[in-house]
Amino acid sequence: MPELPEVETVRQGLMPHLLHQRVLAVTLRQEQLRWPVPRSIIQSLPDETLVAIDRRGKYLLFQTEKGTLIAHLGMSGQLRIVTKEVKPEKHDHLDIIFYNDKVLRFTDPRRFGSILWTEDCPHQHPLLIKIGPEPLTDEFDAEYLQQASSRRYTAVKAFIMNSEIVAGIGNIYANESLFHAGIDPQTSCHTLSLEQCKKLVVAIKDVLVHAIKQGGTTLKDFTSAEGKPGYFAQKLYVYGRANQPCLVCQSVLRQFQLNRRSTVYCPTCQV
Ligand SMILES: [Zn+2]
Numbered sequence: 001m002p003e004l005p006e007v008e009t010v011r012q013g014l015m016p017h018l019l020h021q022r023v024l025a026v027t028l029r030q031e032q033l034r035w036p037v038p039r040s041i042i043q044s045l046p047d048e049t050l051v052a053i054d055r056r057g058k059y060l061l062f063q064t065e066k067g068t069l070i071a072h073l074g075m076s077g078q079l080r081i082v083t084k085e086v087k088p089e090k091h092d093h094l095d096i097i098f099y100n101d102k103v104l105r106f107t108d109p110r111r112f113g114s115i116l117w118t119e120d121c122p123h124q125h126p127l128l129i130k131i132g133p134e135p136l137t138d139e140f141d142a143e144y145l146q147q148a149s150s151r152r153y154t155a156v157k158a159f160i161m162n163s164e165i166v167a168g169i170g171n172i173y174a175n176e177s178l179f180h181a182g183i184d185p186q187t188s189c190h191t192l193s194l195e196q197c198k199k200l201v202v203a204i205k206d207v208l209v210h211a212i213k214q215g216g217t218t219l220k221d222f223t224s225a226e227g228k229p230g231y232f233a234q235k236l237y238v239y240g241r242a243n244q245p246c247l248v249c250q251s252v253l254r255q256f257q258l259n260r261r262s263t264v265y266c267p268t269c270q271v
Pocket of ligand 1: 246247248249250251266267268269270
Protein backbone atom coordinates (compact mmCIF):
# COMPACT_ATOMS: atom_id res chain seq x y z
CA MET A 1 0.00 0.00 0.00
CA PRO A 2 1.53 3.35 -0.98
CA GLU A 3 2.44 5.59 1.94
CA LEU A 4 3.09 9.32 2.00
CA PRO A 5 6.59 9.19 0.43
CA GLU A 6 5.34 7.09 -2.48
CA VAL A 7 2.43 9.46 -3.09
CA GLU A 8 4.71 12.48 -2.85
CA THR A 9 7.07 10.83 -5.34
CA VAL A 10 4.17 10.27 -7.73
CA ARG A 11 3.23 13.95 -7.36
CA GLN A 12 6.77 15.12 -8.08
CA GLY A 13 7.01 12.71 -11.01
CA LEU A 14 3.79 13.95 -12.61
CA MET A 15 4.45 17.67 -12.19
CA PRO A 16 6.87 18.23 -15.08
CA HIS A 17 4.54 16.42 -17.49
CA LEU A 18 1.20 17.89 -16.46
CA LEU A 19 1.50 21.22 -14.69
CA HIS A 20 -0.07 24.06 -16.74
CA GLN A 21 -1.24 21.55 -19.36
CA ARG A 22 -4.76 21.64 -20.74
CA VAL A 23 -7.06 18.61 -20.76
CA LEU A 24 -8.27 17.43 -24.16
CA ALA A 25 -10.53 14.54 -23.15
CA VAL A 26 -11.33 12.01 -20.44
CA THR A 27 -11.86 8.28 -21.04
CA LEU A 28 -13.54 6.48 -18.17
CA ARG A 29 -13.58 2.70 -18.60
CA GLN A 30 -14.49 1.58 -15.08
CA GLU A 31 -16.53 3.67 -12.66
CA GLN A 32 -16.65 1.16 -9.83
CA LEU A 33 -13.68 1.99 -7.67
CA ARG A 34 -13.83 2.35 -3.90
CA TRP A 35 -16.49 4.97 -4.55
CA PRO A 36 -18.11 5.48 -7.97
CA VAL A 37 -16.07 7.78 -10.18
CA PRO A 38 -18.30 10.78 -11.01
CA ARG A 39 -19.15 10.70 -14.72
CA SER A 40 -19.34 14.47 -14.64
CA ILE A 41 -15.54 14.63 -15.03
CA ILE A 42 -15.99 13.60 -18.68
CA GLN A 43 -17.65 16.99 -19.25
CA SER A 44 -15.99 19.05 -16.52
CA LEU A 45 -12.32 18.39 -17.17
CA PRO A 46 -11.84 18.98 -20.92
CA ASP A 47 -10.39 22.42 -21.68
CA GLU A 48 -9.45 22.93 -18.05
CA THR A 49 -5.79 23.64 -17.28
CA LEU A 50 -4.03 21.99 -14.35
CA VAL A 51 -2.94 24.91 -12.19
CA ALA A 52 -1.49 22.84 -9.34
CA ILE A 53 -0.84 19.28 -8.28
CA ASP A 54 -0.91 19.16 -4.49
CA ARG A 55 -0.92 16.40 -1.90
CA ARG A 56 -2.85 16.12 1.34
CA GLY A 57 -1.95 12.99 3.31
CA LYS A 58 -2.16 10.23 0.72
CA TYR A 59 -4.56 12.12 -1.54
CA LEU A 60 -3.39 13.84 -4.72
CA LEU A 61 -5.22 17.03 -5.67
CA PHE A 62 -5.26 17.95 -9.35
CA GLN A 63 -6.47 21.53 -9.28
CA THR A 64 -8.11 23.41 -12.13
CA GLU A 65 -9.93 26.75 -12.17
CA LYS A 66 -13.25 24.91 -12.16
CA GLY A 67 -12.61 22.26 -9.51
CA THR A 68 -10.29 19.61 -8.15
CA LEU A 69 -9.82 15.98 -9.09
CA ILE A 70 -9.02 14.06 -5.89
CA ALA A 71 -7.13 10.79 -6.36
CA HIS A 72 -6.19 8.09 -3.85
CA LEU A 73 -4.14 5.05 -4.89
CA GLY A 74 -5.78 2.67 -2.40
CA MET A 75 -3.98 -0.68 -2.15
CA SER A 76 -2.72 -1.17 -5.68
CA GLY A 77 -3.41 2.02 -7.64
CA GLN A 78 -0.90 3.60 -10.01
CA LEU A 79 -0.87 6.88 -11.84
CA ARG A 80 1.51 7.15 -14.74
CA ILE A 81 2.18 9.05 -17.90
CA VAL A 82 1.82 7.28 -21.21
CA THR A 83 1.40 8.42 -24.80
CA LYS A 84 -1.87 8.00 -26.68
CA GLU A 85 -0.39 5.09 -28.61
CA VAL A 86 -0.07 2.89 -25.51
CA LYS A 87 -3.14 0.64 -25.58
CA PRO A 88 -5.11 0.38 -22.34
CA GLU A 89 -5.07 -2.93 -20.53
CA LYS A 90 -7.56 -4.65 -18.28
CA HIS A 91 -7.05 -2.59 -15.15
CA ASP A 92 -6.54 0.81 -16.81
CA HIS A 93 -9.71 2.46 -15.56
CA LEU A 94 -9.21 6.11 -16.45
CA ASP A 95 -7.25 8.18 -18.96
CA ILE A 96 -6.97 11.94 -18.82
CA ILE A 97 -5.65 13.02 -22.20
CA PHE A 98 -3.85 16.35 -22.49
CA TYR A 99 -3.28 18.63 -25.46
CA ASN A 100 0.47 17.98 -25.15
CA ASP A 101 -0.21 14.31 -26.14
CA LYS A 102 0.51 13.06 -22.63
CA VAL A 103 -2.01 10.75 -21.02
CA LEU A 104 -2.42 10.44 -17.27
CA ARG A 105 -3.48 6.82 -16.79
CA PHE A 106 -4.97 5.39 -13.60
CA THR A 107 -4.50 1.65 -13.16
CA ASP A 108 -5.83 -0.29 -10.19
CA PRO A 109 -6.25 -4.09 -10.21
CA ARG A 110 -7.88 -4.26 -6.78
CA ARG A 111 -10.01 -1.12 -7.24
CA PHE A 112 -9.63 0.20 -3.70
CA GLY A 113 -8.38 3.48 -5.11
CA SER A 114 -10.60 6.48 -5.67
CA ILE A 115 -11.09 9.26 -8.20
CA LEU A 116 -13.40 12.05 -7.04
CA TRP A 117 -14.27 15.54 -8.18
CA THR A 118 -15.20 18.61 -6.20
CA GLU A 119 -15.94 22.18 -7.21
CA ASP A 120 -15.65 23.36 -3.59
CA CYS A 121 -12.47 23.80 -1.57
CA PRO A 122 -10.92 20.29 -1.64
CA HIS A 123 -9.69 20.63 1.94
CA GLN A 124 -13.33 20.81 3.07
CA HIS A 125 -14.15 17.53 1.32
CA PRO A 126 -15.49 14.93 3.81
CA LEU A 127 -12.53 12.64 3.10
CA LEU A 128 -9.95 15.34 3.73
CA ILE A 129 -11.40 17.58 6.39
CA LYS A 130 -10.49 15.34 9.33
CA ILE A 131 -6.90 14.65 8.27
CA GLY A 132 -4.39 15.81 10.88
CA PRO A 133 -1.33 17.98 10.24
CA GLU A 134 1.11 17.14 7.47
CA PRO A 135 4.12 15.48 9.14
CA LEU A 136 6.63 17.58 7.18
CA THR A 137 5.18 20.94 8.25
CA ASP A 138 6.09 22.97 11.34
CA GLU A 139 2.57 22.42 12.63
CA PHE A 140 3.60 18.84 13.44
CA ASP A 141 5.91 19.33 16.41
CA ALA A 142 6.59 17.79 19.82
CA GLU A 143 4.14 20.06 21.64
CA TYR A 144 1.35 19.12 19.26
CA LEU A 145 2.15 15.42 19.57
CA GLN A 146 2.27 15.48 23.34
CA GLN A 147 -0.98 17.37 23.60
CA ALA A 148 -2.68 14.97 21.19
CA SER A 149 -1.35 11.91 23.04
CA SER A 150 -1.83 13.01 26.63
CA ARG A 151 -5.29 11.56 27.24
CA ARG A 152 -5.08 8.55 24.96
CA TYR A 153 -4.44 5.01 26.10
CA THR A 154 -3.79 3.41 22.71
CA ALA A 155 -0.40 2.03 21.68
CA VAL A 156 1.82 4.74 20.21
CA LYS A 157 2.19 2.85 16.93
CA ALA A 158 -1.57 2.81 16.30
CA PHE A 159 -1.68 6.46 17.37
CA ILE A 160 0.83 7.69 14.76
CA MET A 161 -0.91 5.59 12.08
CA ASN A 162 -4.18 7.40 12.78
CA SER A 163 -4.54 9.96 9.97
CA GLU A 164 -6.58 12.27 12.22
CA ILE A 165 -3.46 12.66 14.39
CA VAL A 166 -0.91 12.99 11.59
CA ALA A 167 -1.36 12.57 7.84
CA GLY A 168 -0.12 9.71 5.74
CA ILE A 169 1.95 7.44 8.03
CA GLY A 170 1.40 3.77 7.26
CA ASN A 171 2.82 0.58 8.71
CA ILE A 172 6.31 0.66 7.20
CA TYR A 173 7.21 4.18 8.26
CA ALA A 174 5.50 3.82 11.66
CA ASN A 175 7.75 0.82 12.44
CA GLU A 176 10.85 2.63 11.20
CA SER A 177 10.09 5.91 13.00
CA LEU A 178 9.55 4.21 16.35
CA PHE A 179 12.84 2.36 15.96
CA HIS A 180 14.76 5.58 15.27
CA ALA A 181 13.01 7.31 18.19
CA GLY A 182 13.89 4.39 20.52
CA ILE A 183 10.26 3.92 21.56
CA ASP A 184 8.55 0.55 22.10
CA PRO A 185 5.56 0.40 19.68
CA GLN A 186 3.29 -0.80 22.51
CA THR A 187 3.96 2.21 24.73
CA SER A 188 0.68 3.76 25.84
CA CYS A 189 0.36 7.28 24.42
CA HIS A 190 -0.43 9.01 27.69
CA THR A 191 2.95 8.01 29.14
CA LEU A 192 5.00 9.71 26.39
CA SER A 193 7.27 12.45 27.72
CA LEU A 194 7.90 15.67 25.83
CA GLU A 195 11.42 14.37 25.20
CA GLN A 196 10.04 11.19 23.61
CA CYS A 197 7.59 13.21 21.53
CA LYS A 198 10.52 15.33 20.30
CA LYS A 199 12.47 12.23 19.29
CA LEU A 200 9.44 10.75 17.58
CA VAL A 201 8.67 13.91 15.60
CA VAL A 202 12.30 14.15 14.45
CA ALA A 203 12.35 10.44 13.54
CA ILE A 204 9.09 10.64 11.54
CA LYS A 205 10.31 13.67 9.58
CA ASP A 206 13.74 12.11 8.93
CA VAL A 207 12.33 8.78 7.79
CA LEU A 208 9.83 10.43 5.43
CA VAL A 209 12.31 12.94 3.99
CA HIS A 210 14.82 10.16 3.39
CA ALA A 211 12.19 7.99 1.69
CA ILE A 212 11.09 10.87 -0.56
CA LYS A 213 14.73 11.51 -1.52
CA GLN A 214 15.19 7.83 -2.36
CA GLY A 215 11.99 7.95 -4.41
CA GLY A 216 13.43 10.69 -6.56
CA THR A 217 15.94 8.21 -7.93
CA THR A 218 13.12 6.08 -9.37
CA LEU A 219 11.58 8.96 -11.31
CA LYS A 220 13.52 8.24 -14.45
CA ASP A 221 11.26 5.21 -15.00
CA PHE A 222 8.13 7.20 -14.48
CA THR A 223 6.95 7.43 -18.04
CA SER A 224 7.72 3.88 -19.09
CA ALA A 225 4.67 1.71 -19.72
CA GLU A 226 5.47 -0.50 -16.78
CA GLY A 227 6.91 2.31 -14.68
CA LYS A 228 5.73 2.28 -11.13
CA PRO A 229 7.55 3.96 -8.30
CA GLY A 230 6.78 1.10 -5.89
CA TYR A 231 8.71 0.87 -2.66
CA PHE A 232 12.09 2.34 -2.56
CA ALA A 233 15.27 0.42 -2.12
CA GLN A 234 16.03 2.31 1.05
CA LYS A 235 17.58 0.87 4.12
CA LEU A 236 14.87 -0.37 6.45
CA TYR A 237 16.03 -1.04 10.02
CA VAL A 238 13.12 -3.08 11.35
CA TYR A 239 10.29 -3.48 8.83
CA GLY A 240 10.56 -6.89 7.15
CA ARG A 241 13.52 -7.87 9.40
CA ALA A 242 11.83 -9.95 12.15
CA ASN A 243 14.20 -12.43 13.86
CA GLN A 244 17.22 -10.79 12.25
CA PRO A 245 19.86 -8.96 14.29
CA CYS A 246 19.28 -5.28 15.06
CA LEU A 247 21.54 -3.17 12.83
CA VAL A 248 22.52 -1.05 15.83
CA CYS A 249 22.92 -3.47 18.79
CA GLN A 250 22.68 -7.00 17.27
CA SER A 251 19.74 -8.04 19.50
CA VAL A 252 17.24 -10.27 17.68
CA LEU A 253 14.33 -8.16 16.37
CA ARG A 254 10.90 -9.25 17.60
CA GLN A 255 7.63 -9.29 15.69
CA PHE A 256 4.00 -9.24 16.82
CA GLN A 257 0.64 -8.13 15.46
CA LEU A 258 -0.72 -4.80 16.61
CA ASN A 259 -4.16 -3.97 15.22
CA ARG A 260 -3.56 -6.80 12.71
CA ARG A 261 -0.46 -5.06 11.36
CA SER A 262 2.99 -6.57 11.46
CA THR A 263 5.04 -4.79 14.10
CA VAL A 264 8.79 -5.31 14.37
CA TYR A 265 10.98 -3.78 17.05
CA CYS A 266 14.28 -4.11 18.87
CA PRO A 267 13.76 -5.11 22.53
CA THR A 268 17.04 -3.40 23.47
CA CYS A 269 16.95 -0.14 21.49
CA GLN A 270 13.22 0.50 21.99
CA VAL A 271 11.98 0.90 25.53
ZN1 LIG B 1 18.82 -2.69 18.82
